[in-house]
Amino acid sequence: MKWKDMLLMALGNLFKRKVRTLLTVMGVVIGTCAIVVMLSFGIGIKQSMETMMQNMGDLTVITINNSSQTPDSPALDDKTLEKVKAMKDVVAVTPVFYLDPSVVTIKSRKYNYQGMIYGVSMSALKEFGYQAENGTLPAESAPETTILFGKDAEYDFIDGQKSSNNMIFPQADKNGKMPDPYVSALTDKFEAVVNLPEDSTAKTKPIKLQCAATLVEDWGKNPSPSHCVFMDVTFAKQLRDKYNKLNNIKKDPNKKDGYDSASVKVASVEAVPDAEKAIQDMGFSTYSMESVRKPLEEQMRTIQMILGGLGAISLLVAALGITNTMIMSIYERTREIGIMKVLGCVVRNIRTMFLIEAGAIGFMGGVIGIAQSYAISLFINTLYASQAAGNGNAAVPATGGAAVGISIIPLWLALGALLFSTMVGLVSGFYPANRAVKISALTAIKQE
Numbered sequence: 001m002k003w004k005d006m007l008l009m010a011l012g013n014l015f016k017r018k019v020r021t022l023l024t025v026m027g028v029v030i031g032t033c034a035i036v037v038m039l040s041f042g043i044g045i046k047q048s049m050e051t052m053m054q055n056m057g058d059l060t061v062i063t064i065n066n067s068s069q070t071p072d073s074p075a076l077d078d079k080t081l082e083k084v085k086a087m088k089d090v091v092a093v094t095p096v097f098y099l100d101p102s103v104v105t106i107k108s109r110k111y112n113y114q115g116m117i118y119g120v121s122m123s124a125l126k127e128f129g130y131q132a133e134n135g136t137l138p139a140e141s142a143p144e145t146t147i148l149f150g151k152d153a154e155y156d157f158i159d160g161q162k163s164s165n166n167m168i169f170p171q172a173d174k175n176g177k178m179p180d181p182y183v184s185a186l187t188d189k190f191e192a193v194v195n196l197p198e199d200s201t202a203k204t205k206p207i208k209l210q211c212a213a214t215l216v217e218d219w220g221k222n223p224s225p226s227h228c229v230f231m232d233v234t235f236a237k238q239l240r241d242k243y244n245k246l247n248n249i250k251k252d253p254n255k256k257d258g259y260d261s262a263s264v265k266v267a268s269v270e271a272v273p274d275a276e277k278a279i280q281d282m283g284f285s286t287y288s289m290e291s292v293r294k295p296l297e298e299q300m301r302t303i304q305m306i307l308g309g310l311g312a313i314s315l316l317v318a319a320l321g322i323t324n325t326m327i328m329s330i331y332e333r334t335r336e337i338g339i340m341k342v343l344g345c346v347v348r349n350i351r352t353m354f355l356i357e358a359g360a361i362g363f364m365g366g367v368i369g370i371a372q373s374y375a376i377s378l379f380i381n382t383l384y385a386s387q388a389a390g391n392g393n394a395a396v397p398a399t400g401g402a403a404v405g406i407s408i409i410p411l412w413l414a415l416g417a418l419l420f421s422t423m424v425g426l427v428s429g430f431y432p433a434n435r436a437v438k439i440s441a442l443t444a445i446k447q448e
Helices: 003-016 018-056 078-085 233-246 269-281 290-332 334-342 347-390 411-437 441-446
Strands: 061-065 090-099 104-108 111-113 116-120 132-135 146-149 157-159 190-194 207-215 228-232 261-266 285-288
Touching (some): 003 347, 018 411, 078 261, 269 290, 285 290, 290 411
Antiparallel strands (some): 061 261, 104 111, 111 157, 132 207
16 A cells, blocks of 8 residues: 555545544644643743843853962962963953052043053953944054043043032933033043152153043943943053052062953853863862853753643643544444455555554644644733833843744744654554554454
């Protein structure tokens, strides 16, 4: 018997008993819909958690802390950072050198900068995800006197000729318009002046600076590009050393010359644990979002298993329905099976025909169930988005052609559910199909 003939006979037998087939298919629809929607909730919750963590900080960045230094502790210096940069999966490394505002004053005409100053590796900023709002990030060949302004650093300049009311705050007026700061990062000229003791009569030559860009604000980064100025770490250390020399500040013999912290960018989230352990083995304490991500990921995996298990119960009930339908079909078609055997039909063809019927029930139920799942997911996400908008929260945008929100059905889940429902049908029909081929031909022909 040809495959085409077996397929046509199987489908014809199903549609002869429309009500029974429809009820059995509906059981698969409910089971498929339940398992897909339940898993979609787990995926949606997991993505919401990942989005929240990304807003808290870059998942692929490790912060090395070295604030509590002792004579026996390793130095977080340039040589150490070169070793870290040579580690597997490490993409970029930058020290974070805090330059105290008392060391140097950044000036522009009569205006003095009163914010934070950080020395970083300027060439690594792009790898760490820093973006220029105006201007461009400096290239590796840029002069060491190049600086970058944080989002609101322009508002941290004060009028040096006023003792009060000498600052402009970044607050919009009643019309929503932001006031202009005293300085413009990309058009004004800036210079760095190393501060001297109050009683000193010496004079220092200002160092001309050039601002290349203002950075996009991102509180998830360390350091955050907001009320701060970034400069090359080597240049920042030179300013510190010059200040110490002019102010007769001696180096602490118990403190090694190094950085208090550094940031390490790795290639992927999966590479974070190994890189972090390797750094800790060097004697440094570290922090990354891995300490938060891993427990949350395990919790999300547990939730997905529970939700998937609840949906699987419904599909199990549907499988029992398919088995019952096929067994009843065998009882009703015993004489037909006997005639097929007498006419010389191969036993495996009879088995295949019944398996096709069971698989078709699972396949049809899977297709309808997936369509219903997308409809339910769309309704839930629409309701969720309207409630979020009512509470003043922005709804999550849709990406990749799938609804994104509290319920997410990716393509792999839809295809997996279709394959699973079809397999459930085939497995459920395996026992009835074997029972059908074991029926004696003579006994079957005598069956009324």
